[in-house]
Each structure stands twice: as C-alpha cells, then as structure tokens.
Amino acid sequence: GAGVSQSPRYKVAKRGQDVALRCDPISGHVSLFWYQQALGQGPEFLTYFQNEAQLDKSGLPSDRFFAERPEGSVSTLKIQRTQQEDSAVYLCASSSVFSREVYGYTFGSGTRLTVV
Amino acid sequence: ILNVEQSPQSLHVQEGDSTNFTCSFPSSNFYALHWYRWETAKSPEALFVMTLNGDEKKKGRISATLNTKEGYSYLYIKGSQPEDSATYLCAFRNNAGNMLTFGGGTRLMVKP
Numbered sequence: 001g002a003g004v005s006q007s008p009r010y011k012v013a014k015r016g017q018d019v020a021l022r023c024d025p026i027s028g029h030v031s032l033f034w035y036q037q038a039l040g041q042g043p044e045f046l047t048y049f050q051n052e053a054q055l056d057k058s059g060l061p062s063d064r065f066f067a068e069r070p071e072g073s074v075s076t077l078k079i080q081r082t083q084q085e086d087s088a089v090y091l092c093a094s095s096s097v098f099s100r101e102v103y104g105y106t107f108g109s110g111t112r113l114t115v116v
Numbered sequence: 117i118l119n120v121e122q123s124p125q126s127l128h129v130q131e132g133d134s135t136n137f138t139c140s141f142p143s144s145n146f147y148a149l150h151w152y153r154w155e156t157a158k159s160p161e162a163l164f165v166m167t168l169n170g171d172e173k174k175k176g177r178i179s180a181t182l183n184t185k186e187g188y189s190y191l192y193i194k195g196s197q198p199e200d201s202a203t204y205l206c207a208f209r210n211n212a213g214n215m216l217t218f219g220g221g222t223r224l225m226v227k228p
C-alpha cells in the first residue's frame with residue numbers, strides 16, 4: 001500500500017482481556033518499529049524488527065507484551081491480560097535503509113487502546 | 117536513558133504570527149535529529165531529518181536549525197496558519213542503532 005496501515009483504529013478492552021494490534025508496513029520496508037504514546041507524552045519505543053528478526057525488545061514494559069513479524073512484512077503486537085495503564089496510542093513505523101536516512105520513518109495512524 | 121526535551125509544551129498564536137520551539141537532546145553519540153508534525157487522528161508526518169551540525173532545512177514556511185555540539189534544534193514557522201495547528205515532535209537517533217527517542221512534543225494551536 002501507499003502508507004503504513006494499522007488496525008483496528010480504536011479498541012476498547014475490558015481489563016484482563018487479550019488484544020492484538022496489527023501493522024501493515026510499506027511493501028519492501030525491512031525495518032519496523034512499535035511505539036507507545038500515553039496521553040500528554042511523546043511516543044516511547046517498544047520494539048524493533050529487521051525483516052522477521054526482532055533485534056530490540058528492550059522497550060516492552062512487561063512480559064504481557066509480545067510482538068511478532070513472522071514473514072518479515074505484517075507485524076502483530078499482542079498484549080495479554082490488559083491493564084488500565086496499557087491505555088495508549090500504539091504507533092507502528094516502517095522504513096527502508098535509504099528512506100530513513102533521507103525522509104525519516106513512515107508512521108501509521110495508530111491504534112488507540114482504551115482498557116476499562 | 118536518553119533525555120529529549122521540547123519546549124514549550126503548548127503554544128497558542130494568532131494567524132499570521134511567526135513562532136518557534138525548541139528541542140534539546142544529548143550532545144554525545146549524535147546520529148540524526150528528526151522533526152515530525154502530528155495532526156489529531158492522522159499519522160505523524162516527517163518534516164526534516166537533520167544530521168550535520170549547523171544544518172538548516174526549509175519546507176515552505178517551516179524551517180529548522182541544528183546544533184549538535186550543544187544539543188539543540190529549533191523549529192520555526194513563519195506566518196502561522198490555522199492548518200499548522202498540530203503537535204510537533206522531535207526525535208533523536210544516536211549512533212548505536214535505528215531507534216528514535218522522542219520528546220514530549222509541542223502542541224501548537226493557531227487561531228484564525
């Protein structure tokens with residue numbers, strides 16, 4: 001597609017429910033990032049993939065958070081047993097080696113997760 | 117932990133005013149400084165990628181400068197328009213990897 005696509009746009013989950021957030025990066029972009037943006041703050045890094053390899057997961061806040069990108073394209077961020085503090089906008093970004101040096105990263109519109 | 121700070125947090129200006137905001141970042145291990153513009157319910161849009169000390173970039177009425185030695189960047193908007201209303205984010209990338217560390221953003225509101 002022309003841009004990074006994220007789904008769903010909005011998700012309301014009951015506390016304790018599992019959720020899965022999807023990211024479709026730009027075709028051919030090898031790098032894929034997940035960020036979490038809490039209200040009133042800047043996006044915070046969660047995890048990074050290069051193709052199917054998860055090279056950095058240092059930002060995942062707990063073992064309830066899990067991300068995968070099995071075929072090096074679509075990625076899923078899964079949150080198990082959601083808690084209220086997980087409420088945030090989850091942003092996905094992708095880039096090629098060339099594009100990030102010149103144009104920066106291309107972001108999706110995000111998934112707004114509200115845990116009630 | 118990398119500290120990236122933006123000021124002010126929010127700014128209200130009248131249409132036609134020129135404005136500027138600041139991003140401060142670590143001055144060591146610098147690789148690049150990114151600026152993004154984020155309108156509500158849309159994707160953050162890349163404005164500039166800056167890499168060289170003294171760099172100045174321009175896109176229409178928006179320009180940015182970079183000082184890597186002292187660790188700051190300024191974003192300027194000349195003759196603000198209501199459509200410039202958005203959150204402006206800066207993000208620092210060091211030479212250790214591809215990850216961006218974002219500031220908290222400056223929320224700009226331009227009144228007609």
